Amino acid sequence: MTDLASSDGPGQPVSTPGAPKKGNSRRWWLPWLLVVIAIAYYSTYALSGLDLGGEGGTTAVIAQRLLEGQRPFIDTFLGYNLLWFYPLVWLFQAFGPNFTVVRIFFFILSIVTALLAYRTVRRVSGSLVLAFICALVLILIPGIQFRNYLGLLGVGNLTALLEAFALPHRSSNHRLIWIIVAAFAIALTFLIRIELGFFFCGVALASVVAYLLLGGDTSQRRLSNALVTIIALPVSFLVVHLPISYYAEQHGFAAAFWEDYLSYWQFIEEKAESVAGLEPLKSSHPIQLSPRTQPVADASPAPPVADRSTRRLPNWTQMFTEKFGKKRILVFLLYYPILGGGILGVAALWSALSGLRRNRANEKSEALVLIIGLASTFTLFPQYFFFRPVPQHLSEMMCPFLVVSACSFGMALRRWKSPQTWLRWSTRLWLLFLLVQLWFYLDYGLAVPWMGSIGRKKPNEQLFRADNGVLAYLPKDQKPEYEGLYQAVTQNSAQSDWVICYPYAPTVNFMTNRRSYLYNLYVDNATRPPTFDDEAIAAIEQKKPAVILINDDPINATESSRFSVWATATLEYIKSHYRYVGTYVRNAVYVAPSE
Numbered sequence: 001m002t003d004l005a006s007s008d009g010p011g012q013p014v015s016t017p018g019a020p021k022k023g024n025s026r027r028w029w030l031p032w033l034l035v036v037i038a039i040a041y042y043s044t045y046a047l048s049g050l051d052l053g054g055e056g057g058t059t060a061v062i063a064q065r066l067l068e069g070q071r072p073f074i075d076t077f078l079g080y081n082l083l084w085f086y087p088l089v090w091l092f093q094a095f096g097p098n099f100t101v102v103r104i105f106f107f108i109l110s111i112v113t114a115l116l117a118y119r120t121v122r123r124v125s126g127s128l129v130l131a132f133i134c135a136l137v138l139i140l141i142p143g144i145q146f147r148n149y150l151g152l153l154g155v156g157n158l159t160a161l162l163e164a165f166a167l168p169h170r171s172s173n174h175r176l177i178w179i180i181v182a183a184f185a186i187a188l189t190f191l192i193r194i195e196l197g198f199f200f201c202g203v204a205l206a207s208v209v210a211y212l213l214l215g216g217d218t219s220q221r222r223l224s225n226a227l228v229t230i231i232a233l234p235v236s237f238l239v240v241h242l243p244i245s246y247y248a249e250q251h252g253f254a255a256a257f258w259e260d261y262l263s264y265w266q267f268i269e270e271k272a273e274s275v276a277g278l279e280p281l282k283s284s285h286p287i288q289l290s291p292r293t294q295p296v297a298d299a300s301p302a303p304p305v306a307d308r309s310t311r312r313l314p315n316w317t318q319m320f321t322e323k324f325g326k327k328r329i330l331v332f333l334l335y336y337p338i339l340g341g342g343i344l345g346v347a348a349l350w351s352a353l354s355g356l357r358r359n360r361a362n363e364k365s366e367a368l369v370l371i372i373g374l375a376s377t378f379t380l381f382p383q384y385f386f387f388r389p390v391p392q393h394l395s396e397m398m399c400p401f402l403v404v405s406a407c408s409f410g411m412a413l414r415r416w417k418s419p420q421t422w423l424r425w426s427t428r429l430w431l432l433f434l435l436v437q438l439w440f441y442l443d444y445g446l447a448v449p450w451m452g453s454i455g456r457k458k459p460n461e462q463l464f465r466a467d468n469g470v471l472a473y474l475p476k477d478q479k480p481e482y483e484g485l486y487q488a489v490t491q492n493s494a495q496s497d498w499v500i501c502y503p504y505a506p507t508v509n510f511m512t513n514r515r516s517y518l519y520n521l522y523v524d525n526a527t528r529p530p531t532f533d534d535e536a537i538a539a540i541e542q543k544k545p546a547v548i549l550i551n552d553d554p555i556n557a558t559e560s561s562r563f564s565v566w567a568t569a570t571l572e573y574i575k576s577h578y579r580y581v582g583t584y585v586r587n588a589v590y591v592a593p594s595e
Contacts, residue, residue, distance in 0.1 A: 027122075030132055031115055038111045038139045045457035046103055049449060050464065050472035050482065050507065052585060053551070055146035056102055057507025058521055060468070063088035064097045064510065072248075073256035077520035081260070082244065083191040084149060098469030099510060102146070110142035110452070113152045117403045120159045123167050124369055125410025134406035137438070141445040142452040143399055144392035150196075150380060151399030153189050157200050158376035158400050160185045164229070165211040166368040172221060179225060183232035187240040194264040199379035203372070204233060210371045214352055214364040271386065312557070313389040329444045334389055336437055337381060337401055343430065344370050344408055366411050373404035392450035398441065409434055466511035478585075485584035486512060492581070492591040493546035500540075501549040502570070503563050505587060508549060517543050524555050525566040533569035540573070548574055549587040 051057070058079075065076045066089045072078055078085065091101050118135035122128060143151040160182035169175045186204060190197030208226045215222045248254040316335050322328040348370035355363030377400040384393035412427040412434075449456035461473035464482050474482060489512045493499055499514035506521045508514075517539065520527075529535065540548070550571060555561045564571050578590035 027128060030128060031118060034114055034118060034132070034135050034139065035111060037136065038107075038114060041139060041454070042107045042110075045454045046107060047100070047463075047471050048457040048461060048473045050470070050474065050511075052501075052505040052507045052587065054507060055144070056099065056106075057505070057510050059085060059088060059146055060097065060099055060102050060510045061506045061516070061521060063092055063102075064468075067092045067097070071251055071253040071256075073260060074253045075519075078260075079520075079522075080149075081191050081194055082257075083188065084193070096469075097510070100469045100471055106146050106148045107142075109148040109152050110139070113142065113148065113155050113399060114138040116152075116155045116159045117399070117406075120155070120162060120403055121406045121410070124162070124407040127410055130406055130410050134402055137402055137442070138399055140442070140453060141395055141398070143395040144450055145452045145456075147392075147396065148452070149192050150383075150396035153192060153196055153200075154376065154380050154397070154400035155403055157182070157185050157189060157203070157379075158373060158403060161200075161204060161207050161372050161376060162369060165207045165215065165225075166365065166372055168216065168365075172217070175217070175225060176228060179229050180232055180236070183229065183236040184240065186233065187236040190237065190261075191240065191244065194261055195268055196379055198265065198268060200376070201233060203375040203379060204229065206375050207372045210368055214355065214368045214371075216361050216365060271382070313385065326444060326447075329440050330391060333391075333437075333441060333444060334385070334394060337377075337385075337397060340401070340405065340433075340437065341374055341378065343433075344374055344404065347408070347430075348374065369407055370404070370411075373400070373407060377401045377404050390450070391444070391448050392452075395445060395451040405434055405437075467513040468510050470507075470511040481585045484582065485587060485589065488581055488584060488589045488591075489514060489547050489549075497546035498543050499547045499549070500545045501551075501587070502536075502567065503551065503555055505549055505551060508587070514547070517545070525558075525561045526556065528566060533567060533573075536567070536570045537573050540577075544592065546592050548578055548590045550574065550590065551587045553586055 062076055062078060063085050066072060066085060070076045072082060072085075088102060088105060091105060092098070095101050114135040117138050118131045120131075121134045122131035125131065138151070138155075142148060160178065163169075163178040164175065164182040165179075169178070182204065186197060186200045189200055208229050212222050212226055215225075217225070245254055245257065248257040314331050314334065316331065319328055319331040319335065322331065348367045351363045351370070352367035354360065355365075355367060377397065380397035380400065384390070384397055387393070409431060412431050415423055415427040418424040418427070445451045445455075446453045447455045457473075458475045460476045462476055462479045464470075464472045464474050464479050466482075466486050472482075485508070489499055489508065493512075493514055495513055497514060498517050499509055499512065500516055500518060501508050501521075503524050504522045506516070509516045523532070550563055552562050552564050555563075559565060574590050577593075579593050581589050581591050583589070
């Protein structure tokens with residue numbers, strides 16, 4: 001316990017930078033050990049599995065489109081912002097469109113996230129062991145593959161904000177540097193995920209308020225740093241965005257680029273009002289249609305879809321009523337951040353009041369860490385709790401939440417032998433609670449492939465090869481299905497032909513090197529426009545795609561989310577004008593009749 005609580009002592013700062021403590025000579029090589037472990041671990045399953053509807057295919061197709069000269073927002077829907085895709089565009093310029101490069105890129109983001117977690121926990125707790133364990137968990141369960149930006153943004157902004165406002169520094173200039181770093185980190189966050197940029201701006205301002213009340217610097221220094229932060233946030237936003245805006249202007253998409261920011265802000269307002277029960281949500285995404293794919297003239301609106309709901313959040317009581325197993329554990333994990341965050345929020349409030357009342361620097365510092373940590377973590381809460389309550393999106397929020405939990409673990413250890421009985425036992429119960437939650441998270445997450453873990457690897461895998469560097473090890477019984485799908489598409493189309501996948505299978509386009517004319521590669525019962533059938537049929541008649549794939553799975557875990565339910569007219573048109581050649585990997589393949 002000595003190492004885990006090495007910065008113990010009432011009234012001491014959370015972490016005191018300086019010369020390494022005795023026994024900490026291994027500090028320099030532990031991060032390198034994490035990198036070696038990550039590379040070895042990821043290499044065991046990096047090529048396992050191939051999700052036809054996964055984020056990897058979407059990102060690869062969009063990056064390929066941008067590389068070919070299509071304009072963001074105008075010619076192709078992004079869903080996220082420019083920096084989500086342009087690093088891959090630059091990699092494609094160097095290596096050509098290559099899916100293996102996409103895989104490697106996102107694994108690198110996971111490694112960077114783990115290293116930032118290691119640094120943060122070490123700085124807060126002073127414990128190398130605790131920092132190493134936290135980083136190792138993030139390596140083992142890095143979050144859904146091809147969306148690892150989310151974990152990186154959560155942990156990265158958390159790290160910068162803690163350094164800017166909560167952690168001690170050798171000089172005031174170091175804190176100023178970190179304030180500027182945090183401001184630029186938020187500005188770059190906008191260029192990756194706009195809504196997270198807005199959220200982290202709010203977190204930064206809340207951190208300033210907490211710092212003014214609880215910071216360890218002099219009152220004059222705190223006021224000047226707060227003023228610097230308020231100035232640095234808009235200045236860094238302009239410094240980062242003006243060159244991008246100029247580039248967008250030169251390439252003809254500046255207006256659409258800035259309209260995306262307004263759309264996201266309006267969407268956040270609508271969703272907040274909907275959650276608060278003030279009014280129903282008007283749309284499920286800030287942008288629905290391309291300017292060039294507005295409803296066709298004289299189109300008769302289709303009958304409204306009976307159910308536009310997406311995957312529903314399970315009732316919290318199911319963690320007690322369900323038969324013990326994976327489903328029950330998942331319900332617990334979905335609701336755990338609310339309970340755990342609430343407990344830490346109460347602890348932060350108690351530490352803040354106690355620290356202010358008794359003028360204890362350590363308690364105020366710990367409260368500041370918890371406040372900033374929880375605020376940063378819960379920027380990722382809405383995306384999984386209100387939109388997609390599934391393991392993969394939960395795992396994204398868990399990246400920063402595990403960092404905050406590890407920091408709280410170190411704080412609790414410092415009170416292991418507290419003379420106050422209630423404090424001693426409440427912190428011990430919290431330690432037990434954290435260990436139980438971690439056990440369930442590892443037990444569940446390591447077995448679930450969608451959380452970015454080794455669960456993707458299956459026994460008796462065989463290598464499948466396709467175009468654009470698509471390499472995947474697949475179970476022996478699945479490989480023929482993927483090969484059949486690849487052959488069905490490539491043998492019935494030329495590289496210049498259109499291949500369309502409904503509702504969502506962009507990996508097919510990338511692995512067969514076939515184009516799609518769809519502006520937005522994703523559509524479901526919740527996002528379909530009222531005139532979807534008219535638009536889809538008109539586009540098929542105009543573009544004449546060589547192959548059309550239909551997946552009729554309940555994409556949102558409801559019967560109404562089957563393509564055959566919400567796009568009945570489109571499916572019937574395809575069946576009557578195209579020839580069915582087989583179903584592969586749950587995708588029915590229809591090819592244009594021979595002329």
